[in-house]
Amino acid sequence: MRYRIAVASAVAVLGLGVLGTVSGPDWDPVPFAETIEVATADTTIGESAGTDPVGTYEVATSIVEVELAGTTIEARISEPVGAEGPRPGLVFVHGAGTGRYEIAFVEQAEALASAGIVTMVPNKRLDTYTTRERSYVTMANDYLRSVELLRRLPGVDPDRVGVYGESEGAWIVPVMAADNPSVAFTVLVAAPVVPPRQQAAFAVDSYLRNTGVPVEVLTAIPRIVGMEFPGGGFEYVDFDSQPFQQRMRQPLLVVYGTGDAAMPTIQGAEQLIADLAVAGNDDVTVRYYAGADHGIKIDHVLVPEFSRDLAAWIQALPASADAAPAVAGAQPYQRFRAAPVERPRWFADGDMLLAAVVAGWGALLLVPVIAAARRLRGHRERSLASGVRAPLVVMAAGSSLAFVSLAAYLLTVAWLAQNYERNDVFVQGGWLVIRVLAIAAAVAAVVLVSRILDGRRRGVPAAARDAAGAWYLAAAFGGSTSILLLLAYFGVFPALL
Template identity: 35%
Template sequence: MILASAALAPPASAADGEVTFTNGGVTLHGTVVAPPGGTKLPGLVMVHGSGAHSREDYRDQAEAFARQGIATLIYDKRTEGYSQFERSYSTLADDALAAVEALRKRPDVDPARVGVWGLSEGGWVAPLAASRSADVAFVVTVGANGVKPAQQQAWAVENQLRRLGMDGSVVRMASSTMMRQLVGGGVFPEAYYDPVPVLKSLRRPVLGLWGAKDVLTPPGEALRIFEESVAQHTLRVFPDTQHQLRRTTDGFDKLPGYAPGYLELVGSWVQHPPAVSSADAPPAQDRPSVEITPLRWYETTWLQLAVAALLLVAFAWYPLFRRGPAARPARWLSATGLLAVLGFLGVDVLIQLTMGRSLGPVLLGRPLPWLVLQLLSVGVVAAAIGTAVAWWRRRSLRLGVLLAGGVLFVPWALYWGLLNV
């Protein structure tokens, strides 16, 4: 059930106060946006989503909350110890708690009514902060996840690729195999963080908000997990709304303005958190998210890199060490093998960097470069068979090395989806 939209009161000039606070030797800077002349105000610390963020990214919401009588602290997210390859939810939670402490010290704030608000990644961090301190009176989450980060990211990647018209092996490779390799290679920090134990430990009111058309967080699963895990909850779904509760047509575009009723709901709920739990029906998902399992021994990232290197050496061996007449199947195996391996490495990087947007037209559910790679892979297998015949006749070391590459290519290509439908 959504509260009816109501116009916020005209903005009285907010009283801004600059604050600094420290966690783990890092000094963070923020601003408290509060109604002027207020006393015994509830307080709200806004915790960032993933990536680099400054306090200005949340100022419009902070000003809206201030107009409803809430002192809101926004701050610049730490850069030390936080990057694509390094982050700690524990450290981010302690940053939020340091902000809570700073806000509770303000004379116009009621220290018993200060809570945290978290968007996306902040939906993992804010509950963790609240679970660590009785000073946090309540929790508000927007687009929070009930599943682990790697599982959420795999679901989001698949959404993006399917939006581009892709299907089949390329989607499975990008959303499962590639994701598991990134996690196993250590380039996806906090991939297996489980939010459920923290949610179950919370003993304070939680307001959870989701957009029905969220394509980054699996919203139906998240709402169900929150409902089952959080003792005192108010869970709401906004139709025609995306991950950040912006208006949208399909979950991918972002129209001006927030979901009608969102800002007002947060303001009224923070002022008077209800004692009785309630939840909207979970929004529909076209498919569930799938857990990302750890790599088995033969899938380890270093082994996969070694196999790719061996394939390149084997396929390049034949033309580099050419002696005597060349066998036609061997020439084809060398050429198609090199093109398939190098081409796959390039496509893999492009998918990671652009979520598939730079792969060109899609034919038969496959982007054109992937379709070409699959045809090349079939050519590699056919050429390997011909090379095996030539090697049997000549028993040449040069052909043997090339053939070994052709044989190794088959399980490698099956693993990465190049020989799959």
């Protein structure tokens, strides 16, 4: 009996592991073997003669209102005091999340204004921007209202107003600039370039590898990032900025920090150079700043050389548009290629996964409801045979704890990854705990089924002694099985493949 249960348990555990593996999709990112030739470590852009360095002027700020379709937003204008006009201008386009001028681009706007450039940081419009729904084309049209306002301000040269997009904003700026001569130049900082779904998979992979997670955890990337999310929406995750980039005719400054693990720093620059070439535009300048993060900061401080170079490049246009060297700074490194993400099969679509989670937990939560109803009716006798109670409890508790632990583990790992921290004891030990809990639940399921079948062969009383017991058994076993299948899908069980 024990030997049979041991063999059956091993088969069940490995079977769940194989099932999770073949359910797909797998995750096998392609190594990025290309590099980009950096001419020099000196990021200085062109000749600085005739340009005002950062810190030349005092800065005056004012708040203006920008009329958008259906609403009004505020924007902060930063101007150089005493600078002779007309001066170049720059509109900042926010990255992901909320964006207010009180906290976004404060250092950049101040530094550029002190060099003689009029800057504008509008508040991000949030009534049409949610996690589920957003349109980069609509956002581009909104930001163009800010461009037009800045072009009309006294002291601003309307023919020298450009846009600066960072992170998510780098998907918006190409839409603004394509076939649009009112945008004089463009700056893309930490540009994802590839569609959001591809960039998210690339970033998650990079972050998770930096935390040292087991390789099985990486298989969750396409299964989460690649799926259609429950309830629909999220169409923007497949937005492709390439057609717009191929119609950009303005001078472009591309900026990355070599410490930014979220972006394809080499692939992005190379694709932008190739895309602008389609439009017959070779006015692309690329700069890499050593150790700088996503916002071109080190220890939360904006890299001074970045401010210096950005100010000089803007002021020296059009001469700086093709000034040598085209690519300079620290040598970047990109381990894998950002590429299309394989979609999960129909049974692992977002709605199906959500249904499995709801069904599993709903069934398990039905057990205490049934127990409470029986007690209210005065029933105190046990509804399950003694031989099945223990394995059923272990199966339900083990699968539930494993699922909750997996969710907590992934959230904690995400926090570690975003903060560039490692905790090998938690990362490796936590994964081991999740596996032990899940395997214990699977073994308990085998013991439960074996005892029920063995009891039937020997003609002993049924596992469920009454209708309530049958509901207990069906709900706990069914709910636990659903959760075990979810755990298998996300790679918790080992597989010999």
